[in-house]
Amino acid sequence: MTTPSLNKRAYLEILPRPHGLGSRFALIPGESADEFNAFVAFFLSAFCPVTEEACFAALNGAIAAFMIRRANRIEASLNAGEKAPEEKAIGACRLERHRVSHRAALRRALTVLQRPLPKNR
Numbered sequence: 001m002t003t004p005s006l007n008k009r010a011y012l013e014i015l016p017r018p019h020g021l022g023s024r025f026a027l028i029p030g031e032s033a034d035e036f037n038a039f040v041a042f043f044l045s046a047f048c049p050v051t052e053e054a055c056f057a058a059l060n061g062a063i064a065a066f067m068i069r070r071a072n073r074i075e076a077s078l079n080a081g082e083k084a085p086e087e088k089a090i091g092a093c094r095l096e097r098h099r100v101s102h103r104a105a106l107r108r109a110l111t112v113l114q115r116p117l118p119k120n121r
Helices: 004-014 033-047 052-080 085-113
Strands: none
Touching (some): 052 085
């Protein structure tokens, strides 16, 4: 059973967020598609995934690493801005929550990428 508050929450979950850390899209307005593609290509070339699972992990790892970079850029802009200390604390808390989540995704991807290749029988 869904309630109006649950429906509203689900609707709000699909809306893009201004900071882009919880976005379902890899890029947000103001970011370069060329920079993102180069970052993903570099990540893929560094690991040379062979299996389908490894390719998926490498792509997810690249996206997670890109999101961590985004969080670092946002944190730097927050620290440089003229916000009240309370607003900075709230922003830093949210940033750290997203950063921890993306670090966990990156760790999972790296775990898959470091597995030995299956031997052909």
